[in-house]
Amino acid sequence: MDVKPDVNGVVNDENRNHQPATIAGPTNPMVTPLLTDLYQFTMAYAYWKAGKNNERAVFDLYFRKNPFGGEYTVFAGLEECIRFIANFKFLKEEITFLRETLPPTCEDGFFDYLQGIDCSDVEVYAIPEGSVVFPKVPLMRVEGPVAVVQLLETPFVNLINYASLVTTNAARHRFVAGKSKLLLEFGLRRAQGPDGGISASRYCYMGGFDATSNCAAGKIFGIPIRGTHSHAFVSSFMGPDEIIEKSLISHDGSQTCEDFTSVVQTWLSKLKRLGILKGIFGETNQSELAAFISYALAFPDNFLALVDTYDVMRSGIPNFCAVALALNDLGYKARGIRLDSGDLAYLSCETRKFFQTIENEFGVPGFGKTGITASNDLNEETLDALNKQGHEVDAFGIGTYLVTCYAQAALGCVFKLVEINNQPRIKLSEDVVKVSIPCKKRSFRLYGKEGYPLLDIMSGEDEPPPKAGERILCRHPFQESKRAFVVPQRVEELMKCYWTGNPDKERAELPTLKENRERCAQHLDQMRPDHMRKLNPTPYKVSVTAKLYDFIHFLWLNEAPVGELQ
Numbered sequence: 001m002d003v004k005p006d007v008n009g010v011v012n013d014e015n016r017n018h019q020p021a022t023i024a025g026p027t028n029p030m031v032t033p034l035l036t037d038l039y040q041f042t043m044a045y046a047y048w049k050a051g052k053n054n055e056r057a058v059f060d061l062y063f064r065k066n067p068f069g070g071e072y073t074v075f076a077g078l079e080e081c082i083r084f085i086a087n088f089k090f091l092k093e094e095i096t097f098l099r100e101t102l103p104p105t106c107e108d109g110f111f112d113y114l115q116g117i118d119c120s121d122v123e124v125y126a127i128p129e130g131s132v133v134f135p136k137v138p139l140m141r142v143e144g145p146v147a148v149v150q151l152l153e154t155p156f157v158n159l160i161n162y163a164s165l166v167t168t169n170a171a172r173h174r175f176v177a178g179k180s181k182l183l184l185e186f187g188l189r190r191a192q193g194p195d196g197g198i199s200a201s202r203y204c205y206m207g208g209f210d211a212t213s214n215c216a217a218g219k220i221f222g223i224p225i226r227g228t229h230s231h232a233f234v235s236s237f238m239g240p241d242e243i244i245e246k247s248l249i250s251h252d253g254s255q256t257c258e259d260f261t262s263v264v265q266t267w268l269s270k271l272k273r274l275g276i277l278k279g280i281f282g283e284t285n286q287s288e289l290a291a292f293i294s295y296a297l298a299f300p301d302n303f304l305a306l307v308d309t310y311d312v313m314r315s316g317i318p319n320f321c322a323v324a325l326a327l328n329d330l331g332y333k334a335r336g337i338r339l340d341s342g343d344l345a346y347l348s349c350e351t352r353k354f355f356q357t358i359e360n361e362f363g364v365p366g367f368g369k370t371g372i373t374a375s376n377d378l379n380e381e382t383l384d385a386l387n388k389q390g391h392e393v394d395a396f397g398i399g400t401y402l403v404t405c406y407a408q409a410a411l412g413c414v415f416k417l418v419e420i421n422n423q424p425r426i427k428l429s430e431d432v433v434k435v436s437i438p439c440k441k442r443s444f445r446l447y448g449k450e451g452y453p454l455l456d457i458m459s460g461e462d463e464p465p466p467k468a469g470e471r472i473l474c475r476h477p478f479q480e481s482k483r484a485f486v487v488p489q490r491v492e493e494l495m496k497c498y499w500t501g502n503p504d505k506e507r508a509e510l511p512t513l514k515e516n517r518e519r520c521a522q523h524l525d526q527m528r529p530d531h532m533r534k535l536n537p538t539p540y541k542v543s544v545t546a547k548l549y550d551f552i553h554f555l556w557l558n559e560a561p562v563g564e565l566q
């Protein structure tokens with residue numbers, strides 16, 4: 001098998017590239033046509049056997065409930081779906097495997113058929129990635145030969161579910177932290193495997209994080225990479241005697257300090273003697289000091305120290321300040337500290353006071369503003385608690401709770417048939433939220449006078465679209481009494497065509513990750529604040545036109561058998 005890396009360094013299988021080779025293959029090479037559930041193949045066989053495989057079907061991909069107890073979701077994962085179908089083609093060995101896997105009674109003609117299929121006859125309409133989206137409104141509308149589109153169900157839902165969930169989780173963390181804070185994703189070690197880790201870094205960036213510690217994600221997606229150091233680095237040192245190479249050239253290159261360690265020790269003594277700091281600390285931990293000096297010698301422009309290995313206020317902070325002041329003598333500005341345990345509100349406030357005292361006492365401009373990063377099992381709740389208590393943290397490093405989506409394991413995305421051979425289809429359920437909305441549809445976001453989105457409305461494909469300034473009746477899809485007239489100030493059609501084999505149709509370009517990240521921030525910004533709040537947020541309205549409402553209920557009555565009581 002001939003494999004070579006694409007522009008992103010991702011290995012793609014050239015044999016799959018039957019579509020115009022403008023769209024690279026999936027980022028994860030495990031995403032192949034076999035990455036689907038067995039039942040998609042058995043159904044494909046049965047469609048084929050019944051002569052139905054080429055019947056034109058329309059499926060909607062949507063979710064039923066917003067995650068994390070919220071009232072909004074951010075849509076992500078579209079680019080990977082398009083990369084997947086743009087390169088959808090079975091390899092010979094995959095066909096051989098399927099032949100061995102499916103019952104021996106499956107006829108050869110089916111495998112010849114599978115070998116021949118691609119997605120050139122499939123059309124995908126979707127909401128742009130990074131958009132704020134709501135339950136029941138199709139995120140994607142996939143149309144094509146029923147057997148082919150059926151095979152796409154599992155990979156599409158797989159590619160959208162976690163991507164949208166973790167992007168939403170990141171957006172929620174950003175919302176509580178506030179715009180001014182730096183948010184760092186530190187989750188790789190805790191993520192669900194390598195794909196979980198890479199996807200988390202990519203989609204947390206889309207959802208509003210500033211950087212990741214994950215180098216591979218940085219390389220593949222161009223996400224800024226950031227990091228500090230660990231407790232192991234601090235505890236690996238025994239004391240300053242260990243430091244052999246002690247010289248440091250000043251920032252402007254004009255002088256060399258031959259013994260940086262002794263400059264640091266002098267500063268530490270000055271700090272100890274300072275009346276205002278008396279009682280805060282005595283002897284600091286010398287192995288920690290050695291670690292800080294070594295890190296500063298290695299990265300004088302980027303000195304950031306983890307200060308909680310021994311004791312934050314009695315050792316970590318004074319040691320850091322002594323090194324930072326020595327660096328300052330040579331024209332360098334220390335980046336800051338990281339707190340990874342204890343009461344982060346209290347410790348950050350105490351640290352800030354310490355920094356400000358130094359700025360005032362030693363006349364070091366800006367020292368009071370030295371950066372404070374916090375980490376340690378942070379999540380929406382702890383960020384919220386820190387805000388309420390008051391804190392002095394500038395940057396948060398967040399791992400486990402963010403990338404594992406600890407607060408909610410999955411976003412229940414589904415893929416439902418809404419039309420076949422131009423015949424609308426409905427899926428009924430005892431549970432009304434599980435009743436599907438039939439028909440090939442269009443959807444629109446209607447904006448009000450104040451610029452906020454008012455509601456989303458779905459219509460049949462052939463209905464005239466809502467118009468700005470024109471009154472339209474918007475109905476809850478299932479509850480008869482819930483309806484409202486809306487005069488939108490602005491109307492935005494939600495779905496665009498992202499994939500088509502039809503050369504006469506325009507295909508929307510896939511935006512960059514950064515553009516999706518910007519769209520996400522802009523969409524979140526324009527939401528009415530009561531939809532966004534954490535406690536009891538107001539649900540955003542999702543509606544259908546009067547014509548679609550009537551049709552749903554006509555079809556419902558038509559399909560639901562009438563019971564008989566005796």
Ligand SMILES: Nc1ncnc2c1ncn2[C@@H]1O[C@H](COP(=O)(O)OP(=O)(O)OP(=O)(O)O)[C@@H](O)[C@H]1O
Nearest residue numbers: 340341342343344345346376377378382385386389
């Ligand atoms: N001021 C605060 N208000 C609310 N939660 C906080 C505050 N400060 C820290 N936390 C959170 O409290 C938890 C403290 O974790 P834990 O009880 O394991 O102690 P620790 O600080 O990690 O101590 P150690 O490292 O010594 O075990 C973390 O989830 C952290 O994010």
Ligand SMILES: O=P(O)(O)OC[C@H]1O[C@H](OP(=O)(O)OP(=O)(O)O)[C@H](O)[C@@H]1O
Nearest residue numbers: 186340375376377378397398399400401
């Ligand atoms: O806490 P998280 O949100 O998952 O963020 C990442 C964590 O990973 C690192 O240490 P690690 O957890 O490996 O060790 P520690 O628990 O001893 O800090 C880091 O110090 C953070 O605490």
Ligand SMILES: O=C(O)c1cccnc1
Nearest residue numbers: 186213226227228229397
């Ligand atoms: O760079 C860091 O500080 C970091 C990276 C990963 C996990 N915890 C911390």
Ligand SMILES: [Mg+2]
Nearest residue numbers: 340375376377
């Ligand atoms: Mg930890």
